[in-house]
Amino acid sequence: MSTEPPPEFPPGFRWGVATSAYQIEGGATAAGRGTSIWDTFARTPGRIADGSTGEVACDHWHRHREDVALLAGLGVSAYRFSVAWPRVQPGGTGPANAAGLDFYDRLVDDLAAAGVDPVATLYHWDLPQPLEDAGGWLARDTAARFAEYADLVAARLGDRVRLWITLNEPFVQLSLGYGTGEHAPGRALLFDAFPVAHHQLLGHGLAVAALRARSAAPVALTNNYSPVRVAGDGGADRAAADAYDALHNRLFTDPLLGLGYPRLPMAVEPGTVRDGDLAVIAAPIDVLGVNYYNPTGVRAPEAGSPLPFELVELPGHPRTASGWPVAPDGLRELLTGLRARYGERLPPIQVTENGCAYDDVPDADGRVHDPQRIAYLDGHLRALRAALDDGVAVTGYFAWSLLDNWEWAEGFTRRFGLVHVDFATGARTPKSSYSWFRGVVTRPTPAGE
Numbered sequence: 001m002s003t004e005p006p007p008e009f010p011p012g013f014r015w016g017v018a019t020s021a022y023q024i025e026g027g028a029t030a031a032g033r034g035t036s037i038w039d040t041f042a043r044t045p046g047r048i049a050d051g052s053t054g055e056v057a058c059d060h061w062h063r064h065r066e067d068v069a070l071l072a073g074l075g076v077s078a079y080r081f082s083v084a085w086p087r088v089q090p091g092g093t094g095p096a097n098a099a100g101l102d103f104y105d106r107l108v109d110d111l112a113a114a115g116v117d118p119v120a121t122l123y124h125w126d127l128p129q130p131l132e133d134a135g136g137w138l139a140r141d142t143a144a145r146f147a148e149y150a151d152l153v154a155a156r157l158g159d160r161v162r163l164w165i166t167l168n169e170p171f172v173q174l175s176l177g178y179g180t181g182e183h184a185p186g187r188a189l190l191f192d193a194f195p196v197a198h199h200q201l202l203g204h205g206l207a208v209a210a211l212r213a214r215s216a217a218p219v220a221l222t223n224n225y226s227p228v229r230v231a232g233d234g235g236a237d238r239a240a241a242d243a244y245d246a247l248h249n250r251l252f253t254d255p256l257l258g259l260g261y262p263r264l265p266m267a268v269e270p271g272t273v274r275d276g277d278l279a280v281i282a283a284p285i286d287v288l289g290v291n292y293y294n295p296t297g298v299r300a301p302e303a304g305s306p307l308p309f310e311l312v313e314l315p316g317h318p319r320t321a322s323g324w325p326v327a328p329d330g331l332r333e334l335l336t337g338l339r340a341r342y343g344e345r346l347p348p349i350q351v352t353e354n355g356c357a358y359d360d361v362p363d364a365d366g367r368v369h370d371p372q373r374i375a376y377l378d379g380h381l382r383a384l385r386a387a388l389d390d391g392v393a394v395t396g397y398f399a400w401s402l403l404d405n406w407e408w409a410e411g412f413t414r415r416f417g418l419v420h421v422d423f424a425t426g427a428r429t430p431k432s433s434y435s436w437f438r439g440v441v442t443r444p445t446p447a448g449e
């Protein structure tokens with residue numbers, strides 16, 4: 001880690017941490033919550049590394065006041081959480097379940113009282129199971145259902161949420177949820193999953209209209225981005241990297257920013273993209289949410305592969321407990337690359353997730369030292385500062401995550417938090433990265449700025 005103090009950021013820069021509903025809340029049947037695709041998936045033997053579910057998770061449902069106090073103690077100006085669709089519409093359609101919305105209503109008020117801006121994500125992968133039974137994101141109707149749900153949440157929270165994020169990482173929902181089946185709902189359709197991309201985008205566009213109709217603003221969409229590094233020096237490797245880049249980095253963002261779909265390595269069934277859809281999808285947004293974890297190595301596939309690329313490990317990088325390469329420069333590359341690709345079309349960016357898992361263990365005194373996480377965050381903040389100096393408009397940064405939590409198919413085996421959670425008792429212990437991050441976010445603005 002650098003011994004220099006972390007770089008300075010402009011006055012008014014938004015500092016936050018992020019979480020998502022299914023990963024922290026628990027309270028799986030509380031206050032009329034319905035079943036989501038992740039409840040179903042987690043209960044299916046063999047799907048989750050440690051056989052766990054998010055039924056209790058971090059028990060945020062009962063401990064939310066303690067968690068707001070942790071946010072206040074951290075000194076962040078914003079908190080990104082997600083609203084669980086099955087709490088608001090247990091069956092995925094129909095009127096709002098007021099008791100479910102009450103929870104978020106209290107949370108938003110508690111955050112405001114603590115001086116923390118609420119940033120709400122409407123969809124962080126927890127589709128109501130009845131909608132999946134009706135086709136999930138493969139069904140066009142799910143886009144309309146999503147807008148209806150967005151309207152219900154905006155009607156209740158629209159006056160207090162400071163940034164609305166429609167979808168979290170539609171690429172990951174598409175690729176792992178419906179492409180390979182490693183995530184809920186566990187469908188392995190490979191490229192036949194394309195309608196999932198289009199219907200998420202359409203749902204986003206319709207939700208933007210619903211939010212605007214309620215004066216709920218500003219509005220964003222968050223995606224996951226990964227700079228592609230070509231492994232190999234052949235033209236076939238380059239072509240494979242381009243195909244992967246189109247899927248991971250452009251499939252959602254090109255249409256979102258009014259460029260239509262890029263050339264994709266898959267056939268699109270006639271009738272999926274209808275007249276007028278692209279205009280709905282390209283409705284102006286106020287912020288682009290960028291999640292960054294690592295770059296991806298790509299080379300040409302073996303003969304007979306069903307995919308036009310092969311993903312390979314990138315040599316020469318330290319790795320997190322997830323096995324992901326640590327490459328802070330990738331964040332600068334990605335941000336300047338977005339600026340170069342989209343130019344004036346690009347709205348201001350907020351980095352809505354960035355972080356790492358390590359096997360953090362309390363010491364004999366009960367303290368949790370996580371120098372590797374501090375080094376990771378420090379490196380990425382330097383890269384972010386460099387991107388600002390390159391002229392990219394970035395107005396916020398959220399570390400993933402406030403708490404160690406339920407890491408999807410990895411269950412409780414990956415710790416991403418600035419706060420350690422004892423998963424048996426729910427006890428929270430701020431790690432050394434929590435104190436370090438507080439120092440960054442509460443640093444006085446330099447004189448004269």
Ligand code: BGC
Nearest residue numbers: 020168169172224353400407
């Ligand atoms: C997701 C989070 C997840 C994190 C680490 C992101 O893809 O939005 O829910 O926990 O990465 O894997």
